Amino acid sequence: MTTKQFMIVNRKAPYGTIYGWEALEVVLIAAAFEQDVSMAFLDDGVYQIKKGHQTKGIEIKAFEKTFRALEDYDVTKIYVDQESLTERGLTADDLTIPVEVLSRAEIGKRMEEQDIVLAF
Amino acid sequence: MLHIINKSPYDRPAFDSVLKTGEGTILLIEDGVYAAAKGGAVEPKLKAAMGKFKIYALTPDVEARGIADRVIDGVMQVDYAGFVDLVAENKTNQSWL
Amino acid sequence: MKFAILVSEGPYTHQATDTAFLFAQAVLAKGHEIFRVFFYHDGVYNATRLTTPPRDDRNVVERWTKLAEAHCLDMVVCVAAAQRRGIVDEGEMKRNGKDATNLAEPFRISGLGQLIEAGIQADRLVVFGD
Numbered sequence: 001m002t003t004k005q006f007m008i009v010n011r012k013a014p015y016g017t018i019y020g021w022e023a024l025e026v027v028l029i030a031a032a033f034e035q036d037v038s039m040a041f042l043d044d045g046v047y048q049i050k051k052g053h054q055t056k057g058i059e060i061k062a063f064e065k066t067f068r069a070l071e072d073y074d075v076t077k078i079y080v081d082q083e084s085l086t087e088r089g090l091t092a093d094d095l096t097i098p099v100e101v102l103s104r105a106e107i108g109k110r111m112e113e114q115d116i117v118l119a120f
Numbered sequence: 121m122l123h124i125i126n127k128s129p130y131d132r133p134a135f136d137s138v139l140k141t142g143e144g145t146i147l148l149i150e151d152g153v154y155a156a157a158k159g160g161a162v163e164p165k166l167k168a169a170m171g172k173f174k175i176y177a178l179t180p181d182v183e184a185r186g187i188a189d190r191v192i193d194g195v196m197q198v199d200y201a202g203f204v205d206l207v208a209e210n211k212t213n214q215s216w217l
Numbered sequence: 218m219k220f221a222i223l224v225s226e227g228p229y230t231h232q233a234t235d236t237a238f239l240f241a242q243a244v245l246a247k248g249h250e251i252f253r254v255f256f257y258h259d260g261v262y263n264a265t266r267l268t269t270p271p272r273d274d275r276n277v278v279e280r281w282t283k284l285a286e287a288h289c290l291d292m293v294v295c296v297a298a299a300q301r302r303g304i305v306d307e308g309e310m311k312r313n314g315k316d317a318t319n320l321a322e323p324f325r326i327s328g329l330g331q332l333i334e335a336g337i338q339a340d341r342l343v344v345f346g347d
Contacts, residue, residue: 001337002337004336004337006333006336009214011134011137011216011217012217018258019217019225019258022257022258022298025297025329026329026332026333029328029329029330029332029333030333030336032330033330033333033334033337035333035336035337042137042141043133043137083140104140104141105141107141108141108142108143111121111141111142111212111214112121112142112144112212113212114212115211115212115336116212116336116342117212117213117214118223118336118342118344119214119215119216119217119344120217120225120346124343126232126233126236126347149236150232150233150236151232180239199243200239200240200242200243201243201246201247203240203243204220204240204243204244204247204249205247207220207341207343208218208249208340208341213341213343214344215343215344215345215346217225217344217346217347
C-alpha cells in the first residue's frame with residue numbers, strides 16, 4: 001500500500017466540542033493503515049493533552065487513556081507548539097504524553113512536508 | 121502550501137495562527153473574508169503579511185457579506201474554479217478550522 | 218487530478234457544507250475527478266433523506282444526491298459518527314435493532330478507513346468544516 005504523510009492538527013480544546021475525540025479516531029485508523037502519521041497540537045489544542053482530566057461530572061469519556069495508547073499504534077511524532085503552551089501557562093511537564101515541543105515556524109515546516117493535513 | 125481560512129479574524133485566532141506558523145498562500149473563505157476588508161484593525165496585519173503570503177479571497181463570500189467595495193488592494197479574488205486551481209497548484213493544503 | 222472532500226459540519230447551521238458542495242461542482246466542471254466525498258462529525262446530517270427545508274431554501278441533501286447521481290460520486294458517511302447521531306441505513310437498522318432508516322440514496326455508511334483510503338488514493342484532500 002502507498003504510504004503517505006498524514007498530519008492531524010488539533011487546535012480545539014477537548015470536551016467543549018467533539019473534534020478532539022474524532023480526530024484521535026482518525027489518527028488511530030491512519031496508523032492502522034500503516035500511514036506515516038503525526039499529530040500537531042497548537043492553540044487551544046494543547047489543552048487536549050493536559051494531564052489530570054476528571055470528566056465524570058460532565059459524563060463525557062475522557063481521552064487521556066487513548067492518548068497514552070498512541071505509542072502502541074506507533075504514533076510517536078507528536079508535536080506541540082511552544083508558544084501555545086506558554087500563552088496558556090503550561091509546560092511539557094503538564095502534558096499526559098511525551099511530546100516534541102517545537103517553535104511555530106518549525107511546526108509550519110513540518111506541515112509543509114505533509115501530503116495530507118487534517119485539522120479538526 | 122495553501123492555508124484555507126474560514127474564520128473571522130475578529131472572532132477566532134485562525135488568521136493569526138496561520139501568520140505565525142506558515143508561509144505560502146492564504147485563501148480566505150466564508151467568514152474568513154472579513155480579514156480582507158479595508159479599514160478594520162486587522163488591515164495592517166494583513167498588509168504586513170503580504171510579503172510572506174499570497175492572499176486570495178473567495179469572491180462569492182466577499183460579495184455575500186457586502187464588502188466587495190472595500191477589499192484591501194493586493195488581495196486577489198477567485199471564484200470556486202479559482203479555489204480548485206489553488207488547491208491543485210499546492211501540493212499540501214490545510215483548512216484552519 | 219483526483220480530489221477527495223471531507224465534510225465535517227452539518228447543513229444549515231454552518232456554511233461549510235455549501236462551500237464543499239460548490240467546490241465539488243467546480244472540481245467536476247474543471248474536468249477533475251472526485252474520488253470520494255466523506256462525511257464526518259455532524260457532516261453525517263448531510264445524508265438524511267428526511268430533510269425538509271422551506272421551499273425557498275436550498276435542499277442540501279437533494280443537491281448532494283443529484284450531483285452524486287450525475288457524476289457517479291462515492292459519498293460515504295462515517296459509521297461511528299452516524300451511529301452517534303442517528304443516521305441509519307438498512308444494515309445499521311437491523312444490527313442495532315432500530316425501527317427506521319433515514320439514509321438518502323446514494324450515500325453509503327462505512328468506516329473511517331474510507332477517509333484514509335481517500336487520502337491515499339486522491340491527489341488532494343480538502344476539508345470543509347467549522
